[in-house]
Amino acid sequence: MSVLRVTANSDTCAVSSLCVYRLPGVFDQDEDGLVVVLDExxxxxxxxxxxxxxRGCPTKSIRVTEE
Ligand code: SF4
Known part of the structure; x- marks a missing residue:
């Protein structure tokens, strides 16, 4: 079974909260609202x-790789 690895670039995150709203167990926001990955x-x-x-991140700040 493949492992899906998630990383996010807080430097380009636009604080839209879309990913956090969609997957609160995987993404969170720091005190500035920038994306944090809870579950890689x-x-x-x-x-x-x-x-x-x-795909839905407006700034393409989320990277998904499969191993
Ligand atoms: S969807 Fe993209 S821009 Fe919005 S909070 Fe998540 S990483 Fe940041």
């Missing part, structure tokens, strides 16, 4: 939603 290897039941969150 979410379970397979979340993979589709993580990919959608990455």
């Amino acid at each position: 290897t979410p379970g397979s039941d979340l993979h589709d939603e993580v990919r959608r969150a990455a």
